[in-house]
Amino acid sequence: MSQPVLVVGAGPVGLTLALALRQQAIAVRLVDRAPQPSDRSKALVIWPRTLELLDLHGCVQPFLEAGLQGHGARIQAGQRLLVALAFSRVQSPFPYALMIPQNRTEAVLTQLLAERGVQVERELELSDFAETESGVRAELTRADGSKETMQCSYLLGCDGAHSAVRHRLGLAYSGETLESNWVLADVKLDGPAAADQVAVVWNPDGILALFPIVGNRFRIIGDVSGAEVADPSLEQVQALVDQRLGSGFRAHDPIWLSHFRINERKVDRYSVGRVFLAGDAAHIHSPAGGQGMNTGMQDAFNLAWKLALVLQGKAGSQLLETYSPERSGIGDQVLRNAGVLTRVALLRQPLLRRLRNLVFSNLGRSRRLQRRLVEQLCETDLHYRGSALSPVLVRSGAGLAPGDRTPDLACCAPSGKTRLHALLRSGRLVLLSVGDPWPALDWSLVGDGLVSAVAAPQPGYRAGWTYLIRPDAYLCSCAPSAEQERLLAAWEAWR
Numbered sequence: 001m002s003q004p005v006l007v008v009g010a011g012p013v014g015l016t017l018a019l020a021l022r023q024q025a026i027a028v029r030l031v032d033r034a035p036q037p038s039d040r041s042k043a044l045v046i047w048p049r050t051l052e053l054l055d056l057h058g059c060v061q062p063f064l065e066a067g068l069q070g071h072g073a074r075i076q077a078g079q080r081l082l083v084a085l086a087f088s089r090v091q092s093p094f095p096y097a098l099m100i101p102q103n104r105t106e107a108v109l110t111q112l113l114a115e116r117g118v119q120v121e122r123e124l125e126l127s128d129f130a131e132t133e134s135g136v137r138a139e140l141t142r143a144d145g146s147k148e149t150m151q152c153s154y155l156l157g158c159d160g161a162h163s164a165v166r167h168r169l170g171l172a173y174s175g176e177t178l179e180s181n182w183v184l185a186d187v188k189l190d191g192p193a194a195a196d197q198v199a200v201v202w203n204p205d206g207i208l209a210l211f212p213i214v215g216n217r218f219r220i221i222g223d224v225s226g227a228e229v230a231d232p233s234l235e236q237v238q239a240l241v242d243q244r245l246g247s248g249f250r251a252h253d254p255i256w257l258s259h260f261r262i263n264e265r266k267v268d269r270y271s272v273g274r275v276f277l278a279g280d281a282a283h284i285h286s287p288a289g290g291q292g293m294n295t296g297m298q299d300a301f302n303l304a305w306k307l308a309l310v311l312q313g314k315a316g317s318q319l320l321e322t323y324s325p326e327r328s329g330i331g332d333q334v335l336r337n338a339g340v341l342t343r344v345a346l347l348r349q350p351l352l353r354r355l356r357n358l359v360f361s362n363l364g365r366s367r368r369l370q371r372r373l374v375e376q377l378c379e380t381d382l383h384y385r386g387s388a389l390s391p392v393l394v395r396s397g398a399g400l401a402p403g404d405r406t407p408d409l410a411c412c413a414p415s416g417k418t419r420l421h422a423l424l425r426s427g428r429l430v431l432l433s434v435g436d437p438w439p440a441l442d443w444s445l446v447g448d449g450l451v452s453a454v455a456a457p458q459p460g461y462r463a464g465w466t467y468l469i470r471p472d473a474y475l476c477s478c479a480p481s482a483e484q485e486r487l488l489a490a491w492e493a494w495r
Helices: 014-025 048-056 060-065 104-114 164-169 235-244 294-310 317-345 350-363 365-376 420-424 486-491
Strands: 004-009 028-032 069-070 074-075 080-086 098-099 120-122 126-131 135-141 147-152 155-157 172-191 197-203 206-213 217-223 250-266 275-277 408-413 416-417 429-434 450-454 465-467 475-478
Touching: 004 014, 004 098, 004 147, 014 104, 014 235, 014 294, 028 126, 048 060, 048 294, 048 420, 060 104, 060 365, 069 206, 080 350, 080 365, 080 486, 098 206, 126 164, 155 164, 164 275, 172 235, 197 235, 197 350, 217 235, 235 250, 294 317, 350 365, 408 420, 416 420, 420 429, 420 450, 429 486, 465 486, 475 486
Parallel strands: 004 028, 004 155, 028 120, 074 197, 155 275, 429 450
Antiparallel strands: 069 098, 074 080, 126 135, 135 147, 172 217, 172 250, 197 206, 206 217, 408 416, 408 450, 429 465, 465 475
16 A cells, blocks of 8 residues: 555645545645644635636635625725725636635535545644655644654645654755734624625724624734734724725624734745645735735645646655745745735835825726736636646747636547646646547557547637646646647656
């Protein structure tokens, strides 16, 4: 029997990684030192790109049923509207933000894993590990102090900002803690707050943000720089609402009152040998934009398909070397964007605030800039251009470029009519010929890590071209169909 993959940490990232591996029939153990799941709402949104990846794995529907659709976001300076963003502008099957508390996200993932034969092993803590010739030897400690030593093929650290895996690897978590203090309140809110809109209000004395939550509730976040750091009372939350939203709102029935400071930190590398980091274990940043959990879940999807192909013998271990540079690049981008949004929101100097408001007011009148900001929030603009897995074999001009996200489309495979994303669900790469007959290839040279398909031209997919598409729906590379053997040669380097 093959050695299982050991996933440490049963938050949304560890659960997603275990689920994606089980989808490809990879043996997994998932351990967590906590006696039970957290009941806190924490992260509140799943963005369209993450929904697309969940759909790619055939499991998006339970999330849609557990959340509510957020259709837009508003940025105001006091009562004056600066920008109104409509998420319907995003080109995705899921043109909305799914507002769903993290504890519900974890519950759905836990159920999906249970249906696939994996249970979270709780009160089981990773206490030590060491790489061996054939894998990783891990020592696990139970709540009663008893120990278990196991051998795993790979160790995946998804154990949060205080990651024991990261500490044991000796990787620096470089960055800073911002000086601003913040309060958080999950409450019911009476008043004219839209139940399908995120609202961000800038005032001279600070920021206040409203996020709708299922159950007719809202998350309220506000900075209280200079104030004593402590969990707020409901009365203090109400005072903040009155001061920054105006009269007409009443906060009541709180289920969570807390405070926090913003950390911006990241490791330089996401892997050492057979040990990998994902999610907050590798990067943590401002909650501005709500990108944290989504970035971690997308770490998981990136690593899972590569690890599955390697463990199935369909790719060489060198494929795993692309995980760290690809996801570290995304982590840098998210860290930078969230940091900029936070610092812009916290401007205190009156002249700079007026300039900021003018810039965002002009943004609100530009459809092109609005679309770019929506794509950034929805994470549909993320790409892997420049990755070793995305070689530019031929300059394509128009259409998709290597590293781009690949939209779904109808196609025909050896098994019959289907869709691109349904083919990718198998965990194999797809060689898609557009507007051409079936590729005339010696498939004995390709192996079972690839499947072929043909499709009619669609936006982004040019007639007369062939596209090699990764299992996570990003483009490896493309070439004129007459030169498609070059695509197979490019993939051969990873087998």
